[in-house]
Amino acid sequence: MEKPIYPTTTMRITQGYEEGTHKNSYAIDEAGKTTAISKIRAPFTGIIKKIYQNDANEVWLESVDKVEYPDGTIDYMTIMFAHSNDVSNLFVGKRINQYEEFYSEGTKGNSSGNHCHFECGLGKFSGSGWFQNASGFWSINNAKKPEDCLWIDPNMEIIDNHNYNFKLLVPDNIETESPNTSNNLENNTPKPPEQKPEQENKEEQKETKFPQLIFVCPKTDLYGIYLEKDEELYLKKEL
Ligand SMILES: [Zn+2]
Numbered sequence: 001m002e003k004p005i006y007p008t009t010t011m012r013i014t015q016g017y018e019e020g021t022h023k024n025s026y027a028i029d030e031a032g033k034t035t036a037i038s039k040i041r042a043p044f045t046g047i048i049k050k051i052y053q054n055d056a057n058e059v060w061l062e063s064v065d066k067v068e069y070p071d072g073t074i075d076y077m078t079i080m081f082a083h084s085n086d087v088s089n090l091f092v093g094k095r096i097n098q099y100e101e102f103y104s105e106g107t108k109g110n111s112s113g114n115h116c117h118f119e120c121g122l123g124k125f126s127g128s129g130w131f132q133n134a135s136g137f138w139s140i141n142n143a144k145k146p147e148d149c150l151w152i153d154p155n156m157e158i159i160d161n162h163n164y165n166f167k168l169l170v171p172d173n174i175e176t177e178s179p180n181t182s183n184n185l186e187n188n189t190p191k192p193p194e195q196k197p198e199q200e201n202k203e204e205q206k207e208t209k210f211p212q213l214i215f216v217c218p219k220t221d222l223y224g225i226y227l228e229k230d231e232e233l234y235l236k237k238e239l
Helices: 182-187 202-207
Strands: 010-015 028-030 039-041 046-052 058-063 077-082 101-104 116-122 130-132 138-140 157-160 167-169 175-177
Touching: 077 138, 116 138
Parallel strands: 010 157
Antiparallel strands: 010 028, 028 116, 039 101, 046 058, 058 077, 077 116, 130 138, 167 175
16 A cells, blocks of 8 residues: 655745645645755655646646555545646646656746645545635645655655654654654654563563664665764664
8 A cells, every 4th residue: 555755855845734825724835955846746646636727737636546644544645736837748537656756846826936835635536626715725625734644755855844743654664753853852752662572581681772673675785874973773684
């Protein structure tokens, strides 16, 4: 089952949900690494359900299957993207693969700089896809918080995560909390190791720290790890 991934490789959220033009919605603005136009990748394998060219070239993508949300929900997901300057290569019914760069940031619609406005919704595309909320802004049906919908991959560069606690996607379904930026220290509590000591070597284990398995090499290769001073690294080899 697919885990929906955050749609850019660099996270720089310039407007969070409930802020400004996102009042009464769970929309966020993602501006990418630079002020230039960044590509937007599909969070999941999906089908384009609607394109609305009269405003900000909004595109709705619905997952082909149920996906695994970071909050544990298993359901379909629909996501709406906005502001691409050009959607001429897209059409309703087009299938997009997960990770495929199919959309772009832009300035079409009410936008002052290149970015992509997006909002996730629980379940399949429904009705007209959106509704005008109490603040007069258009919001996706069944909107859900982005950090409860999207995973971030380990290579993600985070410039501004708006203090949202996105979950980190690591191989073999081992989940850890997302890396925190320096202004987010209150969430920076390490998880205790999950291994339970076995009864028979109680004595021995008192002396030893229990390594927490954080990564399983998908293949034999050279791997690089950046370590901070005094950090400890444990490796485990399966025999
Ligand atoms: Zn926006």
